[in-house]
Amino acid sequence: MGMVTFVDETTAGGRGDGWTLDMAEERLALRELIRRRVFQEVAEYHAKRPAVFQGLVRPEGAEHALNGYALRTPRRIDPEKQTELALRAFERNGFLVLVGDRQILDLDEEIVLPLAVEITFLKLVALVGG
Numbered sequence: 001m002g003m004v005t006f007v008d009e010t011t012a013g014g015r016g017d018g019w020t021l022d023m024a025e026e027r028l029a030l031r032e033l034i035r036r037r038v039f040q041e042v043a044e045y046h047a048k049r050p051a052v053f054q055g056l057v058r059p060e061g062a063e064h065a066l067n068g069y070a071l072r073t074p075r076r077i078d079p080e081k082q083t084e085l086a087l088r089a090f091e092r093n094g095f096l097v098l099v100g101d102r103q104i105l106d107l108d109e110e111i112v113l114p115l116a117v118e119i120t121f122l123k124l125v126a127l128v129g130g
Contacts (some may be wrong), residue, residue, distance in 0.1 A: 001041060003027070005118045006037055008056070010084060019064065023113055031107040033119070034090065035083045042079040057086045057094070094123040 008016040021040055028036075034056070041055040050121075052068035059077050062069035080107050087107060089095060097104040098120040099111050107112060111119075 002113050002115050002117065003083075004033075005036055005116070007120045008034045008123060010123045017068060018118065023052060025113065027112055029108050029110050030090075030104050031087065033111060034086050034097075036052055038083045038086050041081045042077050042082055045077060049074070055082065057089045058083065060085070097125060098122060 003020050004023050005018045005020050021034075021036065038056060041053075045055070052063060052065050052070050052103040054068040058064065058069045058093050059071065059082060061073075062071045064070075090097070090107060099117060104111060
């Protein structure tokens with residue numbers, strides 16, 4: 001079993017604290033990796049019920065807040081729906097995925113997961129006037 005560390009960064013230079021998830025597989029398609037990440041984020045949100053959801057993508061009906069997304073009305077987040085939003089965001093270049101120094105370009109590309117790999121999700125920030 002290996003441990004994957006997820007780290008979020010922005011093109012503006014921000015870098016979040018990394019968090020880990022155990023993986024039994026040595027290889028996993030990016031699509032499945034994103035699904036597992038999102039399911040874990042949603043499960044942690046439901047367990048703790050913080051004021052702000054800190055996830056890969058903004059849930060529907062949420063507003064940008066400091067360090068995450070604020071839900072206008074507290075509610076359960078559907079992990080399947082959240083996964084769909086994340087997969088669409090990847091396909092629309094909302095974020096890049098880097099494993100080491102290699103960019104993963106396709107959702108169905110298999111990623112080798114060595115014992116302690118860091119996977120960076122680089123969130124692309126819209127430029128003023130861009």
